Amino acid sequence: xxxxxxxxxxxxxxxxxxxxxxxxxxxxxxxxxxxxxxxxxxxxxxxxxxxxxxxxxxxxxxxxxxxxxxxxxxxxxxxxxxxxxxxxxxxxxxxxxxxxxxxxxxxxxxxxxxxxxxxxxxxxxxxxxxxxxxxxxxxxxxxxxxxxx
Amino acid sequence: xxxxxxxxxxxxxxxxxxxxxxxxxxxxxxxxxxxxxxxxxxxxxxxxxxxxxxxxxxxxxxxxxxxxxxxxxxxxxxxxxxxxxxxxxxxxxxxxxxxxxxxxxxxxxxxxxxxxxxxxxxxxxxxxxxxxxxxxxxxxxxxxxxxxx
Numbered sequence: 001x002x003x004x005x006x007x008x009x010x011x012x013x014x015x016x017x018x019x020x021x022x023x024x025x026x027x028x029x030x031x032x033x034x035x036x037x038x039x040x041x042x043x044x045x046x047x048x049x050x051x052x053x054x055x056x057x058x059x060x061x062x063x064x065x066x067x068x069x070x071x072x073x074x075x076x077x078x079x080x081x082x083x084x085x086x087x088x089x090x091x092x093x094x095x096x097x098x099x100x101x102x103x104x105x106x107x108x109x110x111x112x113x114x115x116x117x118x119x120x121x122x123x124x125x126x127x128x129x130x131x132x133x134x135x136x137x138x139x140x141x142x143x144x145x146x147x148x149x
Numbered sequence: 150x151x152x153x154x155x156x157x158x159x160x161x162x163x164x165x166x167x168x169x170x171x172x173x174x175x176x177x178x179x180x181x182x183x184x185x186x187x188x189x190x191x192x193x194x195x196x197x198x199x200x201x202x203x204x205x206x207x208x209x210x211x212x213x214x215x216x217x218x219x220x221x222x223x224x225x226x227x228x229x230x231x232x233x234x235x236x237x238x239x240x241x242x243x244x245x246x247x248x249x250x251x252x253x254x255x256x257x258x259x260x261x262x263x264x265x266x267x268x269x270x271x272x273x274x275x276x277x278x279x280x281x282x283x284x285x286x287x288x289x290x291x292x293x294x295x296x297x298x
Contacts, residue, residue: 015286016286028284029285030178030181032284033283033284034219034257037219038211038212039212040212040213042212060212062187063187063188063189063190063191064187064190070183070186070187108183134182135181135182136177137165
């Protein structure tokens with residue numbers, strides 16, 4: 001499976017799968033098309049041998065801090081979990097972020113999402129702290145940072 | 150009222166007001182803190198004489214297209230509508246986008262939001278077309294573009 005850059009044309013197929021991957025939850029408000037249109041160079045998709053979406057990552061270069069890059073959203077198809085696809089996508093993002101002169105990557109996740117917390121630590125992210133109401137009332141987030149060596 | 154750049158510290162007060170301005174709808178998923186952290190330089194708030202949030206605009210420079218800038222979200226307090234605050238915020242955004250070498254601004258809105266459609270036209274945006282399912286199933290959007298003279 002080859003990683004390629006996400007394109008606006010991927011949006012429909014991603015959003016169609018993502019709601020199912022998240023157990024029927026409506027994910028589109030969190031993932032508007034703008035990320036596929038305006039952050040192509042730091043966003044990626046992985047299709048499986050049948051041309052079905054296996055995994056994707058949406059990230060960008062911070063406009064505020066020229067040292068930072070940020071991962072907004074990562075999804076892996078349930079039937080492809082445990083194959084290292086998430087890691088491959090993150091490593092590609094790290095490489096491209098480094099190529100743009102970034103020295104660290106940030107990401108946030110819900111403290112209730114133990115799988116995501118463990119995954120970030122396995123990738124070399126440090127959990128700085130848990131921030132209450134970070135993404136709105138009741139939306140606590142673990143703040144992760146990883147230096148790019 | 151003076152326009153200033155949005156900061157991460159504004160996030161809580163913005164999200165607290167925005168849900169009320171949108172009639173109790175949960176807007177936080179559409180407006181995560183990342184926009185306040187990573188796109189400060191092209192995002193703005195306007196406080197009224199009492200220090201209450203009167204209006205804000207969240208925008209960014211396209212990473213894909215060095216000619217483009219994008220407005221993601223604009224909100225004006227109901228008690229301050231009709232005072233031209235939205236226009237002031239957009240004009241400040243146009244000015245800063247131009248300063249970064251951008252030659253056009255894009256924005257999208259729901260075709261059902263007639264007020265927003267009329268507002269964009271009054272600001273000099275052209276409605277390119279209505280795109281079906283643009284931001285997910287059933288989420289049609291009018292695609293606006295404005296050249297920066």
